[in-house]
Amino acid sequence: MKPTEIISAIQATGKARAPLYLWGAPGVGKTACVTEAALSAGLRLVTLRANLLEPVDVLGLPTPHEDGETVRWLRPDFLPTSGEGLLFIDEFAQAPQATQCALMRLVDHLPDGWHVIAASNRSTDRAGAGQVATHVLDRFTHVNFDVSREDWQRWAANAGIRPEVRGFIDFRPGLLFQFDAASRQNDRAGCSPRSWHRASRILANCPEAIRFELLSGTIGQGPAAEFAGFLRIFEQCPNPDAILAAPDTTPIPSEPSALFAVCAALADRAKSLAAPKLESLVRYLARLPVEFGALLMTDCLAVAPSALMVPSAGAWITQHRDIFANSRK
Numbered sequence: 001m002k003p004t005e006i007i008s009a010i011q012a013t014g015k016a017r018a019p020l021y022l023w024g025a026p027g028v029g030k031t032a033c034v035t036e037a038a039l040s041a042g043l044r045l046v047t048l049r050a051n052l053l054e055p056v057d058v059l060g061l062p063t064p065h066e067d068g069e070t071v072r073w074l075r076p077d078f079l080p081t082s083g084e085g086l087l088f089i090d091e092f093a094q095a096p097q098a099t100q101c102a103l104m105r106l107v108d109h110l111p112d113g114w115h116v117i118a119a120s121n122r123s124t125d126r127a128g129a130g131q132v133a134t135h136v137l138d139r140f141t142h143v144n145f146d147v148s149r150e151d152w153q154r155w156a157a158n159a160g161i162r163p164e165v166r167g168f169i170d171f172r173p174g175l176l177f178q179f180d181a182a183s184r185q186n187d188r189a190g191c192s193p194r195s196w197h198r199a200s201r202i203l204a205n206c207p208e209a210i211r212f213e214l215l216s217g218t219i220g221q222g223p224a225a226e227f228a229g230f231l232r233i234f235e236q237c238p239n240p241d242a243i244l245a246a247p248d249t250t251p252i253p254s255e256p257s258a259l260f261a262v263c264a265a266l267a268d269r270a271k272s273l274a275a276p277k278l279e280s281l282v283r284y285l286a287r288l289p290v291e292f293g294a295l296l297m298t299d300c301l302a303v304a305p306s307a308l309m310v311p312s313a314g315a316w317i318t319q320h321r322d323i324f325a326n327s328r329k
Helices: 003-016 030-041 055-059 097-109 149-158 163-171 181-187 193-205 208-219 221-236 240-245 256-270 275-285 290-303 305-309 311-319 321-325
Strands: 020-023 044-049 061-064 071-074 085-090 114-120 141-144
Touching: 003 020, 003 030, 003 114, 003 141, 003 149, 020 030, 030 044, 030 085, 030 114, 055 097, 085 097, 097 114, 149 163, 149 290, 163 193, 163 221, 163 256, 193 208, 208 221, 221 256, 240 256, 240 275, 256 275, 256 290, 275 290, 275 305, 275 311, 290 305, 290 311, 290 321, 305 311, 311 321
Parallel strands: 020 114, 020 141, 044 085, 085 114
Antiparallel strands: 061 071
16 A cells, blocks of 8 residues: 555544554655654554563553452553554564564553554564464454655655755656665665655755765665766756746756756745745746646645645646646556
């Protein structure tokens, strides 16, 4: 399932009171999806790291009664006792089986308003995941987490991801996620939604003299070299301020990589533009090849819905509605 479908699945299984298990490779965004689902529904989120727990951490500490012959179990204070929310048990398959079995009790004994979601890597990911007992598996509905460039771009447009990163992923979508367990253990760094998020922060905060080495250690040497080449193109593209000041005469790049770069930069700038400048952006957008215009319009509306109120934007969408409807799908 794509991330947007995962969020819908969390909401649906919550209503059905069906515990959900998310399976996926490291760094694909499982935790981010659960967090977004909780925020969008206004629910409290409690996260447990299963691999850091012992059975007693879940069942509670046995304490003798005054009669000296029986015990009571002191529940940990991190487990919910009332209200509504999501209980997210991460790294489930990395926990010892005794802990897995203790956690299984939460599936059946949480307050009615709480929904259990578990997640882990697969054993083939070489991330320390072990076997999950079949009677534990039987208590969950299982879905596989698939990376989606379109979903990631929608998220990135509102998450402060640098426009250089967003433009590069549009130009080289196959580098959003590359994972092979054997090569990852040798190379250490590689491409994933999580590592690109980190690369965006590095790009914003690190000196250029050490930037390539840090990016290589974040996304891998080969992707970092390609990204460095894209950055040089990005730096040579028309400045967004120049485009907005002269939308009818600023040159249109001819190379696809440069067009992706310009679209990403303008979409990032759209967040803070008032109506007159949005009008200028749309005038420049209308001069782009229509596929790039649709890409830019989609991203602009994601970060600045008020752009739809610009008359020329509505006219452009009407004229190109078939292409626009399929952008970012």
